[in-house]
Amino acid sequence: MRNQLLHGYLIHHRKYREKSHIVHLFTQEYGRVDGILRQTPPPQFQPIQIQASGKSELKNFSKLEIQQQPIFFHGDAFFCGFYLNEIILRLCPLEENLDLTFSQYALCLAELQHLAERNQDGQFLKQILRQFEHALLQDLGYPIDFNFDAHQNPISAARQYQFHLNEGFLVETKMTNSALTGELILSMHDYIPDREFDAQQLQCLTKLYRQMLTALLGERPLKSRQLWIQHRQIQN
Template sequence: MRNQSLTGFALHQRKYRERSYILHFFSQEFGRVDGVIRQTPPSLYHLSILQATGKAELKNFSQLDVQGQPFYLQQKALFAGFYLNEILLRLLPLEEAMPATYQAYIFTLEQLKQLPKNDPKDLQLKIILRQFEQIFLEELGYAIDYFADSLGNQIDPAQFYLFIPQEGFIPNIQPRGFSGKELLLLGQDQQIRSENVALLAKLYRTILTELLGNKPLKSRQLWVSQQQYS
């Protein structure tokens, strides 16, 4: 890259040497781009434009220009924002455009900003997060076929299945996992609704756990701690 203009959002930054920062930036043009910036980096959830130069994985960032006002996230929405940034930081491929995820990120921040204070059982929050995960996982290449198992056989509504991210749904002789009836209903209506949000949470967590490996999500640990003391 040479004086490449990037529009996007800071995912994470950390101090680097005396007056610089390493900035992980989610851009509209090239997805995640990492670089060194020699000025105060943009705040989280604040649309920004900067210039990137360099052939190595770590670019030089300059000419930072923040746009308008940031998305102000409060209380539980703020923890959700931390979660979004963490899974993006850990799973986005480097310098590969992710247009659907980028648009979903902006839309999700807007929804989180407007999250109602009275959200029984955090239902609306869960729906918002599942919607983002669905788009992100599909663009990463993990679209789910709800109508066929790992061998290509049609899902049997009377059968139970385990889900293996690299393989798909595997028939399970034990009555645990996902019922075929549930899977077929998800396939027929992939809109995320209150009645299927728990099932999708279980399914998406299975995929994300596989992709993230053994290192736990810090944002999830913060969420659990907040729930314990709230």
């Protein structure tokens, strides 16, 4: 890159030498981009414009501009934003455009600003998270066939299934906490792209996407999830 103008968000940063920071950005043009910023990093969850130069994986960032007034999240909205950023940092490859994920991330941040007044039953927050995970997994190359199992047999509403990341749905003879009913899986037939998931679809994807993301993330747990659980325990 040479004086490449980027538009995006700060995902994470850490101190680097006396007056510099290593920053991780999520950008509209190149997905995740890492580099060195020789000034105070911008706030998270806030659109920025910045210039990037360099041939290595660690770019030189300059000419930072913050695009709007600061956004401050509290409570569940803060932990949700932390979760989104950690997922991006852990799973998104460097300098690979992820259009769906970037658009959904920006939409999530806008919706999180209204979380307090719209999340009385918890469904609004689930909708935000599942929509983001849905876009991310598609961009990462993990679309799901909800019509057939791993052996190309039609999904049966009366059976139980276990999902395997590199295979698909396999029939499960015993009911386990991680198993999905065929009825839940088939509920995705009625999903219309770019629309909200209904209650049954949310139930299916909440369990399914947690399994998929856990497999992709490996043994190291998400810090945001641990902190979110602690926060909920304190609240209760």
